[in-house]
Amino acid sequence: MSTPVAAPPSPSSAAETMVNSNSKTVCELSQRFFFEAAHTLNRDIETESSRRIHGHTYEAEVTVAGQPDATTGMLIDLGYLRSEIARVREMLDHRLLDEVQDLGPATIENLCAFIRKQLEDSVPSLCAVMVERRLSGDRCVLRWTR
Ligand SMILES: Nc1nc2c(c(=O)[nH]1)N=C([C@H](O)[C@H](O)COP(=O)(O)OP(=O)(O)OP(=O)(O)O)CN2
Numbered sequence: 010m011s012t013p014v015a016a017p018p019s020p021s022s023a024a025e026t027m028v029n030s031n032s033k034t035v036c037e038l039s040q041r042f043f044f045e046a047a048h049t050l051n052r053d054i055e056t057e058s059s060r061r062i063h064g065h066t067y068e069a070e071v072t073v074a075g076q077p078d079a080t081t082g083m084l085i086d087l088g089y090l091r092s093e094i095a096r097v098r099e100m101l102d103h104r105l106l107d108e109v110q111d112l113g114p115a116t117i118e119n120l121c122a123f124i125r126k127q128l129e130d131s132v133p134s135l136c137a138v139m140v141e142r143r144l145s146g147d148r149c150v151l152r153w154t155r
């Protein structure tokens with residue numbers, strides 16, 4: 010006769026299931042925001058129009074990754090993430106990007122790097138930043154691992 014095996018205790022939350030899981034599961038949480046800004050750009054093509062001050066609507070997305078806390082069920086409180094995003098948005102929205110300190114030439118590549126730099130200390134689980142100009146079909150994604 011075989012000995013009955015006790016069933017493992019059932020996890021108390023979905024987050025706990027994820028944390029206890031043997032498989033490598035990563036949770037990603039994203040928040041989007043928009044900003045309108047003007048800039049000039051030195052380029053080898055379309056030189057004149059790029060050097061004139063012109064504006065774009067930018068859409069950005071920041072992503073955090075990790076395991077949700079077993080007690081709160083949160084990877085990061087979205088309210089906190091929104092308040093940090095608002096701080097960075099304030100530095101970019103309705104600005105002449107050429108005047109934004111530490112941005113460099115106002116490309117979408119540099120905007121991704123700038124947003125990362127502004128958020129990485131206060132949002133340590135940050136793992137990706139995306140900036141796009143939807144109307145033009147331009148998109149840049151910066152993704153990294155720790
Ligand atoms: N690698 C990159 N190249 C370019 C960037 C950039 O961020 N990264 N940015 C620009 C300019 O912002 C430019 O204004 C966009 O130019 P272009 O792609 O030529 O699009 P339009 O001028 O046609 O844009 P509309 O405002 O929609 O007319 C260029 N290159």
Ligand SMILES: [Zn+2]
Nearest residue numbers: 048050063065
């Ligand atoms: Zn432009």
